[in-house]
Amino acid sequence: MNQNKMKKLLPLAVLGIAVATMPLYITNSYALKIICNVMLYSIITLSINLIVGFCGQLDFGRAAFAGLGAYFSAIMFTKVGVPFIAAFIGGGVFAALCGAMLGMLCRYTSFDYLTLITIGFGEIVRRIFLNWQSVTNGSFGMSTQRPSFFGVTLKSHQSMFYFSLVLLVISYIVIRRITRSKMGRAFQAIRDDPIAAAYTGIHVPNYKVICFTVGSFFTGIAGAAMAHYTMFTAPTNYTTDESLIMLQMAILGGLGSLPGSIIGTIILVVGPEISRSFYQYRLLFMGVLMVALMLFAPNGLFGRHGIKDQLVAYYRRIRGKTAKGGGNNG
Amino acid sequence: MADILRIDGISKDFYGLKALTDVSLEVKDDEIFGIIGPNGAGKTTLFNVISGFDSPTAGKVHFHNKEMTGKGITDYSIAGMARTFQNIRVFGEMTVLENLMVGMHNSIKTGLLGIALGTRKEKQAEKDAVAGCMEILEYLKIGYLANEYAANLSYGYQRKVEIGRALASFPQLILLDEPSAGMNEQETMELMELIRGIRDRGPAIIVIEHNIKFIMNLCHRIAVLNFGALLSMGLPAEIRNNPQVIEAYLGKEED
Numbered sequence: 020m021n022q023n024k025m026k027k028l029l030p031l032a033v034l035g036i037a038v039a040t041m042p043l044y045i046t047n048s049y050a051l052k053i054i055c056n057v058m059l060y061s062i063i064t065l066s067i068n069l070i071v072g073f074c075g076q077l078d079f080g081r082a083a084f085a086g087l088g089a090y091f092s093a094i095m096f097t098k099v100g101v102p103f104i105a106a107f108i109g110g111g112v113f114a115a116l117c118g119a120m121l122g123m124l125c126r127y128t129s130f131d132y133l134t135l136i137t138i139g140f141g142e143i144v145r146r147i148f149l150n151w152q153s154v155t156n157g158s159f160g161m162s163t164q165r166p167s168f169f170g171v172t173l174k175s176h177q178s179m180f181y182f183s184l185v186l187l188v189i190s191y192i193v194i195r196r197i198t199r200s201k202m203g204r205a206f207q208a209i210r211d212d213p214i215a216a217a218y219t220g221i222h223v224p225n226y227k228v229i230c231f232t233v234g235s236f237f238t239g240i241a242g243a244a245m246a247h248y249t250m251f252t253a254p255t256n257y258t259t260d261e262s263l264i265m266l267q268m269a270i271l272g273g274l275g276s277l278p279g280s281i282i283g284t285i286i287l288v289v290g291p292e293i294s295r296s297f298y299q300y301r302l303l304f305m306g307v308l309m310v311a312l313m314l315f316a317p318n319g320l321f322g323r324h325g326i327k328d329q330l331v332a333y334y335r336r337i338r339g340k341t342a343k344g345g346g347n348n349g
Numbered sequence: 350m351a352d353i354l355r356i357d358g359i360s361k362d363f364y365g366l367k368a369l370t371d372v373s374l375e376v377k378d379d380e381i382f383g384i385i386g387p388n389g390a391g392k393t394t395l396f397n398v399i400s401g402f403d404s405p406t407a408g409k410v411h412f413h414n415k416e417m418t419g420k421g422i423t424d425y426s427i428a429g430m431a432r433t434f435q436n437i438r439v440f441g442e443m444t445v446l447e448n449l450m451v452g453m454h455n456s457i458k459t460g461l462l463g464i465a466l467g468t469r470k471e472k473q474a475e476k477d478a479v480a481g482c483m484e485i486l487e488y489l490k491i492g493y494l495a496n497e498y499a500a501n502l503s504y505g506y507q508r509k510v511e512i513g514r515a516l517a518s519f520p521q522l523i524l525l526d527e528p529s530a531g532m533n534e535q536e537t538m539e540l541m542e543l544i545r546g547i548r549d550r551g552p553a554i555i556v557i558e559h560n561i562k563f564i565m566n567l568c569h570r571i572a573v574l575n576f577g578a579l580l581s582m583g584l585p586a587e588i589r590n591n592p593q594v595i596e597a598y599l600g601k602e603e604d
């Protein structure tokens with residue numbers, strides 16, 4: 020039993036050390052910047068996974084919530100002068116409140132209408148960022164500062180790396196716990212069969228609101244962290260295109276799989292960066308990828324029946340055949 | 350024996366089409382109650398009204414001496430009612446164990462904070478729930494399927510998962526909608542034993558069935574529906590010899 024646990028924990032520990040010591044062997048600040056981006060985007064992807072993958076509510080307006088968190092935190096920290104930690108968490112709470120509001124509005128709405136509402140909501144929010152000049156500085160965007168804790172400002176990429184890492188680890192652990200709790204099971208039950216879920220005593224509309232609230236909190240936190248990292252936030256960062264790319268990260272990784280979300284984010288953040296010279300073809304590439312995913316692997320890499328499951332099944336079949344000489348169980 | 354369910358003068362119209370007219374009945378808290386009737390007699394509509402899926406056009410539903418008319422499905426479930434479905438509704442992308450744990454939803458007392466922090470209380474509640482669900486799975490003799498995805502199971506096993514999920518909510522009344530549909534003779538016999546066993550564990554049971562033999566052998570009392578109205582109600586022997594029931598099922602005897 021204990022040895023089994025050790026076997027399971029060992030790769031995790033190796034991975035953890037490898038990631039935690041990254042700034043020691045990756046000194047290129049450009050590379051570190053991309054890694055930070057991956058980690059912050061991963062938090063958004065995880066929150067999308069919670070809403071879309073676990074609760075089954077197809078949300079096309081996630082970027083708006085990142086924006087709400089980012090603007091709230093930036094305004095509070097830079098313009099109002101609230102301590103960073105309060106402004107930052109406030110950004111998450113503000114996004115969560117907006118998520119709760121959206122959830123309240125569409126808690127009785129069925130699948131496809133909900134998707135339309137989220138697109139509309141995203142667009143409304145972006146328009147507000149664009150036109151409320153006195154507060155958001157309109158299309159010029161807002162500059163803000165790096166995070167600072169008790170007078171210590173995180174100026175270097177290394178310090179931002181650890182800030183993002185801590186944030187990602189905490190978000191991952193909390194979201195993982197939620198998905199494995201009675202709350203996560205309620206979300207999944209609503210996704211699989213809302214009527215049966217209601218008959219087992221789950222208040223479906225309430226749980227939809229909870230899901231949007233919790234998910235939006237993490238999206239908002241990640242959005243705020245991004246804004247403070249790049250020291251800038253502008254309405255162009257929060258378009259529906261951006262929402263779709265975030266959604267694509269979750270789908271590529273596999274809905275319902277948390278490690279999958281991180282892998283999907285790595286591919287879709289690092290991929291375009293590597294092929295900078297093809298940058299203008301990025302959206303074309305993503306479009307083709309989306310079509311291919313929907314056609315051939317709607318469950319992504321690590322989702323159930325996803326590419327990984329298919330490969331494992333294929334491998335087992337081949338191995339079974341050679342082991343048994345064309346065995347009949349294959 | 351107290352009445353667990355009492356319905357008074359239930360009528361249900363669908364846009365002018367009368368699906369149920371003035372149906373009244375009581376179910377006692379320790380019996381297996383059967384509802385039979387020819388196709389289109391309104392059996393499933395009656396079930397939907399009893400379980401809160403449809404609200405009646407007229408009449409009242411009392412559960413546990415509390416009026417439940419017009420309340421939502423979830424309120425019925427929290428009050429202690431559970432059901433299975435004619436066309437099975439399991440949570441396909443979840444494991445069998447998780448399906449049952451969803452059934453146990455309201456007996457796991459943890460909040461968002463407890464979950465986020467992973468408190469000892471939360472872990473203990475989860476452990477207790479797993480143990481409770483495994484006990485039910487063992488009782489249904491499908492403990493070995495605990496980690497199988499429900500969508501991968503055959504029809505008969507999915508039915509058992511549904512029953513298990515209903516049991517996991519510790520109900521006082523279970524509604525079974527055509528539980529023997531698609532089962533062979535042998536499986537039907539086993540199901541009958543299972544339902545008897547469940548009643549002995551506590552909850553009262555209402556069964557809708559097509560299979561007359563099944564319901565005659567299983568139920569303590571039977572109600573017969575025809576054209577949305579209550580045709581007859583009584584002990585199986587009475588129902589079997591009731592000329593009106595025979596007429597509804599087999600047609601009138603020629604003189």
